[in-house]
Ligand code: SF4
């Protein structure tokens with residue numbers, strides 16, 4: 481049986497908004513009978529891209545998290561609807577019936593992901609339908625997936641062993657955007673931003689960047705190392721939030737450093753000066 485799903489790879493998302501724009505192009509002002517009423521020309525974000533600024537000056541990084549309906553197996557929006565106005569199709573796509581859902585504003589607040597929008601003009605709740613109207617005509621993927629220039633969105637039948645998505649799912653495990661909701665989401669993520677610790681190592685006596693130096697990080701799942709680049713910079717990515725780590729620098733001829741850091745946020749340690757022994 482077909483069971484549609486999507487993987488969103490934040491590691492390659494460049495925040496170009498093509499997914500958002502193609503979704504707007506498909507649904508704004510266009511009605512698809514039985515699938516969705518026309519979305520308003522502005523104000524709706526069925527596919528939104530969350531910009532996340534990480535770190536602080538001088539070490540700032542951007543992350544982009546595309547977010548849409550997760551087409552949950554345990555979908556509270558289905559529970560909240562009267563008259564079966566929200567239902568899951570055989571292929572797993574969750575649809576809000578544009579006729580039956582008229583006037584049912586309570587459906588909007590039932591979604592913990594907050595991806596349902598209220599269409600004031602049509603008096604109907606609306607959200608991503610995975611372009612079910614196009615898939616039913618034989619198209620292979622939703623408009624957002626087709627428009628993504630970096631293949632950050634991977635769509636397909638998770639029950640088809642030959643589909644790209646099921647091959648990828650077999651090789652690697654993926655995350656849910658908010659696993660604490662426990663909704664058996666069909667949209668999974670790779671590369672969701674975690675925490676980083678970074679810094680720059682400098683030899684105090686020579687006033688020189690410490691290139692090619694091994695920096696050790698202890699904590700979380702164990703021990704890992706980073707080698708400083710030509711500017712003395714090191715970085716540890718993908719760390720757990722709200723954990724205690726130790727950054728250890730041990731260079732012969734110099735006094736070592738052993739710094740305890742809590743990842744309450746991304747941490748840039750700035751310049752760490754190594755002083756000669758003695
Ligand atoms: S993400 Fe929200 S709208 Fe989509 S299926 Fe889950 S509960 Fe319903």
Ligand code: SF4
Pocket residue numbers: 492493494495496497498499500529544546627628629630631632633
């Ligand atoms: S189209 Fe692709 S790269 Fe561009 S914002 Fe959307 S997911 Fe990211």
